Amino acid sequence: MTDIARFRDFVTDTAHLVAGTTDETTLLAALGPKLRELIAHDDWLPEAYAVTDGSHYRQYLLYADPLDRFSIVSFVWGPGQGTPVHDHRVWGLVGVLRGEELSVSYARQPDGSLRAGAAERLRAGQTAAVSPQIGDIHAISNGLADRSSLSIHVYGGNIGRIRRAVYDAETGAASEFISGYSNDAVPNLWPDRTAA
């Protein structure tokens, strides 16, 4: 039995925050503690949204705002799995729920190439942010060789529907893509019969 109420509260908090400000810095400063509160407890994510795939990482949509102001996704990384170098075009907040992740940021150089920064290790309970304003190009991979890892991501748009880019890490050449999601159904946030 999972306590989805924890996640439902996070959705409500996020909806209030995006309705209250469009300033990214203000929003991320307020949302960060909410995400850390959510990922401090690993008792709420329904198992269907934590299933690994043998060959490729999974991205399960957990909630999409009907006005496309935000979306929440669980990323599940099997051993050895990771993303290509990519961007987001909107703000994003990453929080590790299980295991560890390695994140490498890339900076665009004047000649169009990309320069990789140092790999940053995010452990369970920790968060990191991306955005066009603060640095939007990165690659994420499972930080553990022998186990799967799982992170909860919040984005300032419906990330699975946004046209964005993956990059050749050597040349910096961009290819457009739209990621979509791995699932067809989202979690029921009101599974019990408790009255409002």
Ligand code: FE2
């Ligand atoms: Fe990303």
